[in-house]
Amino acid sequence: MTLLAIDCATEACSVALFDGGSLLAGEYRVMGRGHAEALVPMIAALPGKGKADRIVVSLGPGSFTGLRVGLAAARALGLAWNVPVLGYPTLDLIAAIARKRCGTQPVSVVTTGGHGEWFVAHYDAAGAELAPPLSMTPESATAACADLVVGSQAEALVAARGTGTALSLLPDARELAALDKACWREDLTLIYGRAPDARLPGARP
Incomplete structure (x- = not known):
């Protein structure tokens, strides 16, 4: 197939x-x-x-x-x-690529979000997601992440924290087999991670 x-x-x-x-x-x-x-x-x-x-x-x-x-x-x-x-x-694929490269260990995925925030998700050593992804300020994310941090903002987080290992990664469709x-899911509802920037006129926050 x-x-x-x-x-x-x-x-x-x-x-x-x-x-x-x-x-x-x-x-x-x-x-x-x-x-x-x-x-x-x-x-x-x-x-x-x-x-x-x-x-x-x-x-x-x-x-x-x-x-x-x-x-x-x-x-x-x-x-x-x-x-x-x-x-x-998306963050599941980044975590899977990290496991392929770094072996089985807890990992936090940190990627660029909006309005200066980062999307953050945490995975255990077996690759299971520990909680749904959140949009967090860099300060909050720095305190919450595992020793191994991967994603587009991994290097910035580890530099700010002063400890840990950073692996700069972006999702890559060629790595889907990992x-x-x-x-995979049949539900194609997009995972925005935070509220949309724009609202319809008269819409409640």
């Missing part, structure tokens, strides 16, 4: 095509902005223009725009190809 993986929830935009768990091809770009313009051409550059029997897409937390771009593309392709679309939590399939 072939699978198309899409991740554009953060500063990175990545796609990958798998066959039976083996990576056939993929592309990874750190670009900050421009996911909407880059994603479809990246998919089209894959073998067979990326067509697969299943699609898996990152659900966040991360950039509001990036999350919506990725999910919209996944849903559109799923409809066009008549294949199922599943999702996975993530336990138990983390």
